[in-house]
Amino acid sequence: MFEINRNPFIRIDLKPGVYVFRNASGSGKTWLYNLFYTYEGFGDPVACYTYRDYKMNRDPAIEFAKAKVIMIDRYDLYKSHLDKLIASLADKIILIDYKTCYAAREKDNLCQIHLYSNGIEVTS
């Protein structure tokens, strides 16, 4: 269990590993990414990466190494680009927004988002 007690709160009820969100739009992935982005700036042990970072050739290795939970958003648009880095971070909880080739990362676990008015929870 990983938790950030802010408003909105983030609660990640998962063990270390790689998790792919269930394939639905409007579940709250973008909001979770935005919270990660904000809280990473506050110094909380989370990190995130999205298509914009990819287009700007940002190397996330240092930020990912510091974090306990990592969210990789919109991976469909740069799929496989971070696969080696993801594989090297076995002690982290890694959450991936990845829809197109849903079965291509079949070794990964599935996770789902629960939205609340004051926070967000991710469970298996």
Place this chain on the structure above:
Amino acid sequence: MLNIYIQGFLNPPANLSEILDAEEGFTRIIDGIADTTVNRALIATIDKGTYLDSQNFIDRFGNKQPLAYVSTGCKAALCVTSLADCVILMSECGRNAINAILQLCTSGNIILPFDYSGIATLDTSKKDIHVGNYKFTSLQRLQYYLLNEFPDEPDLSIGGISCLK
């Protein structure tokens, strides 16, 4: 009609501008989101929200939010209805968003990923969906074509499909 193209197999015409990034595409809707039955239904179906005006919506918790805060899948759907001269790649859309577009959008242009895996719907209303040389009036027939026939020739003896030329 709603035109469907298939990524890597059935390319859109050159006169349509391709939107590969739904978040970027949404920012091209400079006049805001029009108050239409379809746009209201897309926001309600995909994001469980309520359209308020061209710039705002009520989210699922009852809070007023800018429409820029709808999900990426919902933005892609709103691009379909708002950008008639563009074709929108659906790779970032979940199945629920793609299904909502197929059920609700009566016009627009989309590119489906080749591995799109189906339309689970009980919607039997008449549609006007074009895929290449074929017109589909039934979502069930469209699903059968995409899952079992494409890119081969479809069986025209099954209802819900007709040849355009």
